[in-house]
Amino acid sequence: xxxxxxxxxxxxxxxxxxxxxxxxxxxxxxxxxxxxxxxxxxxxxxxxxxxxxxxxxxxxxxxxxxxxxxxxxxxxxxxxxxxxxxxxxxxxxxxxxxxxxxxxxxxxxxxxxxxxxxxxxxxxxxxxxxxxxxxxxxxxxxxxxxxxxxxxxxxxxxxxxxxxxxxxxxxxxxxxxxxxxxxxxxxxxxxxxxxxxx
Amino acid sequence: xxxxxxxxxxxxxxxxxxxxxxxxxxxxxxxxxxxxxxxxxxxxxxxxxxxxxxxxxxxxxxxxxxxxxxxxxxxxxxxxxxxxxxxxxxxxxxxxxxxxxxxxxxxxxxxxxxxxxxxxxxxxxxxxxxxxxxxxxxxxxxxxxxxxxxxxxxxxxxxxxxxxxxxxxxxxxxxxxxxxxxxxxxxxxxxxxxxxxx
DNA sequence: CGGTTGACATACGCGGCGTATGTCCCGAGA
DNA sequence: TCTCGGGACATACGCCGCGTATGTCAACCG
Numbered sequence: 001x002x003x004x005x006x007x008x009x010x011x012x013x014x015x016x017x018x019x020x021x022x023x024x025x026x027x028x029x030x031x032x033x034x035x036x037x038x039x040x041x042x043x044x045x046x047x048x049x050x051x052x053x054x055x056x057x058x059x060x061x062x063x064x065x066x067x068x069x070x071x072x073x074x075x076x077x078x079x080x081x082x083x084x085x086x087x088x089x090x091x092x093x094x095x096x097x098x099x100x101x102x103x104x105x106x107x108x109x110x111x112x113x114x115x116x117x118x119x120x121x122x123x124x125x126x127x128x129x130x131x132x133x134x135x136x137x138x139x140x141x142x143x144x145x146x147x148x149x150x151x152x153x154x155x156x157x158x159x160x161x162x163x164x165x166x167x168x169x170x171x172x173x174x175x176x177x178x179x180x181x182x183x184x185x186x187x188x189x190x191x192x193x194x195x196x197x198x
Numbered sequence: 199x200x201x202x203x204x205x206x207x208x209x210x211x212x213x214x215x216x217x218x219x220x221x222x223x224x225x226x227x228x229x230x231x232x233x234x235x236x237x238x239x240x241x242x243x244x245x246x247x248x249x250x251x252x253x254x255x256x257x258x259x260x261x262x263x264x265x266x267x268x269x270x271x272x273x274x275x276x277x278x279x280x281x282x283x284x285x286x287x288x289x290x291x292x293x294x295x296x297x298x299x300x301x302x303x304x305x306x307x308x309x310x311x312x313x314x315x316x317x318x319x320x321x322x323x324x325x326x327x328x329x330x331x332x333x334x335x336x337x338x339x340x341x342x343x344x345x346x347x348x349x350x351x352x353x354x355x356x357x358x359x360x361x362x363x364x365x366x367x368x369x370x371x372x373x374x375x376x377x378x379x380x381x382x383x384x385x386x387x388x389x390x391x392x393x394x395x396x
Numbered sequence: 397c398g399g400t401t402g403a404c405a406t407a408c409g410c411g412g413c414g415t416a417t418g419t420c421c422c423g424a425g426a
Numbered sequence: 427t428c429t430c431g432g433g434a435c436a437t438a439c440g441c442c443g444c445g446t447a448t449g450t451c452a453a454c455c456g
Contacts, residue, residue: 010434029313031229034412047436050414115227115313119369153376153383156366157359161387164358165351171317178351185351189359192390208403232443245405248445 014052014062016042021063026104030060030112057116064113065125071099071109072128079136086145089136090190093162094183096129100166101175110163121156133159137193146193154193161189212250212260214240219261224302228258228310255314262311263323269297269307270326277334284343287334288388291360292381294327298364299373308361319354331357335391344391352391359387 020042024033035046035056042048053059078095082088099105114120120127134155140146146154165182172178191197218240222231233244233254240246251257276293280286297303312318318325331353338344344352363380370376389395 013434031314035414036412045436046413048434051433051435055414111313111316114365115309116229118309119365121366121369147386149383149386150379153363153366153379154386157363157380157383157387160362160365161355161359164362165355167312167317167358168319168351168354171319181348181351182355185347185355188345188347188352189355189387189390192387192392194390197395211403233445234443243405244444246403249402249404253445 010052013044013048017044017049017052017059018062018066021059022067022104022108025060025063025112026107029107030056030116060108060113060116061124063108064117064123067105067109068123068125068128071096071105072132074099075129075132079132085136085140085143086194089140090187092133092136093158093186093190096159096162097166097169097179097182097186100163101170101179103170106167106170110167130155130159140193144195147195149193158190158193162186208250211242211246215242215247215250215257216260216264219257220265220302220306223258223261223310224305227305228254228314258306258311258314259322261306262315262321265303265307266321266323266326269294269303270330272297273327273330277330283334283338283341284392287338288385290331290334291356291384291388294357294360295364295367295377295380295384298361299368299377301368304365304368308365328353328357338391343393345393347391356388356391360384 017039020038021033024038024041035049039045039049049056049059053062075092075095078091079088082091100110113123117123121130130152134151137146137149137154137158138151141148141151165186169175169178169182215237218236219231222236222239225231233247237244237247247254247257251260273290273293276289277286280289298308311321315321319328328350332350335344335347335352335356336349339346339349363384367373367376367380
């Protein structure tokens with residue numbers, strides 16, 4: 001598969017733009033981020049941007065795709081570290097809360113993303129986060145650990161709770177202390193899905 | 199307290215602007231809503247707007263304050279209709295989900311609001327929604343119905359779950375059917391807070 | 397009744413997005 | 427090797443929207 005030099009440079013250009021965009025969007029927010037400054041930061045101009053991504057929203061979509069994949073991977077890793085499927089589910093949720101402490105994820109994935117692109121479930125990458133959580137819950141239902149419930153519904157609520165918790169933690173004065181409370185509350189809530197209390 | 203004619207007109211002007219803003223923000227979103235069109239719709243100009251609200255964000259703050267108060271009132275009404283405190287808590291959550299089905303609330307309170315003004319807990323009206331939920335949970339803890347947990351943390355997660363559920367429902371093809379699933383999942387999750395299962 | 401204040405309208409400048417147009421270089425074919 | 431077409435990116439332009447500075451007119455006050 002001879003990926004000629006042209007295609008190679010193209011990918012490099014896209015990568016540079018996405019890198020600069022992640023930085024700018026995270027620091028200034030989507031609305032306040034200037035395309036001129038952003039592309040200059042990447043050593044390019046707006047021409048490259050509109051050629052590769054169509055428009056400003058297209059760039060945001062690309063950025064979100066990338067971060068979403070990273071988050072899903074992080075969640076998967078957390079789940080794999082656990083001993084039981086249920087523990088894995090909990091760890092996955094905790095991982096989301098902790099990941100969402102990073103300003104970049106907060107600003108881009110939780111605040112600007114939904115506002116600009118609408119409902120996360122209909123995002124380009126189909127939102128890997130939601131899909132993995134849904135699959136996890138579905139497995140737990142089939143395993144008879146979790147009550148028979150609509151897996152997607154549960155995933156939505158659990159994710160929403162986790163991400164909202166993260167927003168709260170990050171905005172607080174003492175994030176570390178508040179994080180503990182958030183995780184505890186999350187465990188309690190999640191336990192409501194159990195068939196019988198452990 | 200002689201509210202002179204001036205003050206009276208002032209209030210009327212603010213009300214007209216807020217009314218037009220709710221409509222415009224809900225239909226076009228905050229970013230795409232033009233101040234020129236918005237104020238013209240209200241029979242005024244941008245002069246009135248910047249005089250009364252400072253800037254575009256100021257107008258959004260005022261709009262959010264109003265809607266937040268309405269939502270808190272709706273939640274209170276739902277809670278009061280229930281027979282037990284716990285049922286009241288559940289009904290409050292369900293009410294949030296149902297209210298969030300309105301496009302106006304989705305767009306303004308759930309999408310643009312957080313993106314433009316940041317964390318809801320630090321909003322002007324201090325977010326009546328969150329405060330009422332926190333108080334409700336605190337009461338349930340003291341009543342020994344709910345496990346000893348940080349009330350604010352629980353309120354945050356529950357609210358987050360409810361509002362996220364609403365986003366999901368509203369974006370779905372068959373909102374009515376999905377709403378049922380969402381409410382069921384919400385009840386399960388919330389039951390995780392109970393000291394012992396009912 | 398003249399002066400002052402405040403509510404609102406009008407006028408202007410700056411900046412940002414998107415697009416139309418231009419330029420250059422790579423790669424294919426004769 | 428020379429040519430030439432197309433793609434990747436840069437440059438130039440127009441439009442729109444926000445915020446502010448300035449203007450105007452009506453309501454209070456002495």
